[in-house]
Amino acid sequence: MLAKFAKRATIVFAAMAALIIAASGQAQAADAYLYYYDLDHTRLGYMVHLDAEPDKIKVCDTYADGYTVSGSIWEGRTQIGSTVRDGSDAGCNYGTVPLESGHTYEMVLCWEAPRAECRSRTITE
Numbered sequence: 001m002l003a004k005f006a007k008r009a010t011i012v013f014a015a016m017a018a019l020i021i022a023a024s025g026q027a028q029a030a031d032a033y034l035y036y037y038d039l040d041h042t043r044l045g046y047m048v049h050l051d052a053e054p055d056k057i058k059v060c061d062t063y064a065d066g067y068t069v070s071g072s073i074w075e076g077r078t079q080i081g082s083t084v085r086d087g088s089d090a091g092c093n094y095g096t097v098p099l100e101s102g103h104t105y106e107m108v109l110c111w112e113a114p115r116a117e118c119r120s121r122t123i124t125e
């Protein structure tokens with residue numbers, strides 16, 4: 001009888017531990033970074049999705065070359081919020097992006113020089 005109770009208690013505790021892990025994983029804010037390096041491995045800029053309420057993006061130009069960088073968030077072909085640009089002044093620029101939990105988005109960071117490419121990564125809110 002005691003052994004049976006102990007076994008059942010163990011199962012309950014294991015289930016509770018799993019629940020706690022799942023809950024803390026969901027509640028944990030996870031900021032996502034996207035860096036833009038050129039072919040010489042020079043960092044031209046970066047973008048961060050700040051996983052707060054409301055969600056924000058931070059865009060930073062880190063290379064004084066006369067070109068800005070721009071960051072944006074996309075869900076498929078739909079842009080969420082506005083494009084945030086930053087030049088080579090001090091500090092970074094911010095924008096608010098209304099992201100919904102459970103959705104998958106693309107962070108896109110572009111170097112605004114002629115014929116430059118963009119970098120991107122997927123995030124799940």
Ligand SMILES: [Ca+2]
Nearest residue numbers: 061063065067
């Ligand atoms: Ca620049």
